[in-house]
Amino acid sequence: MAGLGSSQLETTTKPQLIYRCKKCRRIVASEENIVSHERGKGESSFNWRKRSSEPSEMEKQPADCTSIFVEHMKWMQAVQDGHVEEKLLCMGCNARLGYFNWAGMQCSCGAWVNPAFQLHKSRLDECYM
Numbered sequence: 001m002a003g004l005g006s007s008q009l010e011t012t013t014k015p016q017l018i019y020r021c022k023k024c025r026r027i028v029a030s031e032e033n034i035v036s037h038e039r040g041k042g043e044s045s046f047n048w049r050k051r052s053s054e055p056s057e058m059e060k061q062p063a064d065c066t067s068i069f070v071e072h073m074k075w076m077q078a079v080q081d082g083h084v085e086e087k088l089l090c091m092g093c094n095a096r097l098g099y100f101n102w103a104g105m106q107c108s109c110g111a112w113v114n115p116a117f118q119l120h121k122s123r124l125d126e127c128y129m
Contacts, residue, residue, distance in 0.1 A: 015128035016030055016031055017030065017031040017126060018127055018129050019068070019119065019124045019125070020124065020125045021092060021093060021124065022123055023090065023095040024092040024095070026090060026091065026093070028090065028119065028124065029068070029070045029073065029119060029124075033070045033071050033073065034068055034069070034070055035069045035070060035071055035117075038111055039065070039110075039111060040106075040107060040109045040110025065108055067107060067121060068118075068119050068121060069107070069116055069117060069118055070117050070119060073117075076100065077089065079100060084102050084103070085103070086099070087099055088100055088118075095123065097120065097123050097124065098117070098118045098120050099116075099118050100115070101115065101116050102115045105118060
């Protein structure tokens with residue numbers, strides 16, 4: 001009976017979200033590699049404006065992240081070569097997937113992520129495995 005219970009657990013496990021290169025479909029990251037960050041203040045984080053001015057309606061809406069941030073992974077050749085900041089290229093097809101900077105960078109939502117290994121969602125396919 002104990003074997004029956006463990007097989008039921010295996011069939012009820014949630015499928016894992018993976019990210020693939022859009023060009024060659026090579027797996028570049030999974031849900032467990034994602035580095036979460038608190039959503040920033042959106043465009044107001046980037047604007048140089050007077051402090052007394054009222055935020056526009058667009059600035060009041062929470063901004064969506066156009067990228068994902070991941071932990072350092074072995075396929076990131078530029079990191080392995082010792083660069084401090086550089087483009088992140090797919091190992092399979094050499095397509096540009098994002099950028100990294102050990103000092104950090106700002107997400108499109110306005111949040112600062114440090115260190116930053118940024119992959120652009122527009123260059124990735126999301127699928128479940």
